[in-house]
Amino acid sequence: MKTCKAIIFDLDGVLVFTDHYHYLAWKKLADRLGIYFDENINNRLRGVSRMASLEIILERDTGRELSLKEKTALAEEKNGYYRELLRQMTPDSVAPQVRETLSRLRGRGYRLAIGSSSKNTRTILERTNLLDAFDAVSDGNNITRSKPDPEVFLKAAQFLGVCPQACAVVEDARAGIDAALAGGMLAVGIGEAAQYAKTQKPIHDFEELLELF
DSSP: TTTEEEEOOOOOTTTBBOOHHHHHHHHHHHHTTTOOOHHHHTTTTTTOOHHHHHHHHHHHOOOOOOHHHHHHHHHHHHHHHHHHHHHTTGGGOOOOOHHHHHHHHHHHHHHHEEESSSSSSHHHHHHHGGGOOSSEEEEESOOOOOTTHHHHHHHHHHHHHHOOEEEEESSSSHHHHHHHTTOOOEEOOOOGGGTTTTOEEOOSSGGGGHHHH
């Protein structure tokens, strides 16, 4: 870890947990469209862009052909539901050990960034008072390709002014681990990603980052 100068964090599933909000929002949209949707299908959406997630949901809807304009409107409808649910988030939505770990990593000289495909990243960071914990934010608003493409992480490294090879990525999704590796970065996995064979450094608790770095 001596060559590591920066750590890039995925947001959802690593720092905060909004999976259930995503599920409820997609479920509301699917129910309105009359498409079957459950938590198993929802699991396939982790780390996937909004439009790609919509395509997965529409796999069960063989009765209609939708234009790109119609699909975009549906994705925006879902995002509206999701943003309403995000209003429930507060600083208490972040575990104290997460804040403490981020503070100590920064105190050790590491540059910290967010690398999330979500276009709602800044809203979440603001509602949870996490924005000031990071030196840069790369999210769905500055990328054109979603994970497992490494673009979001490469942009984060660029914003930090650190070469990719000097960056570590903390991810909970397999697509995120694949993206980190594709970008030439150290892949640290937590949650489901800790069990992924390609993960280079699995951890089970967020505070374990203080042992790695």
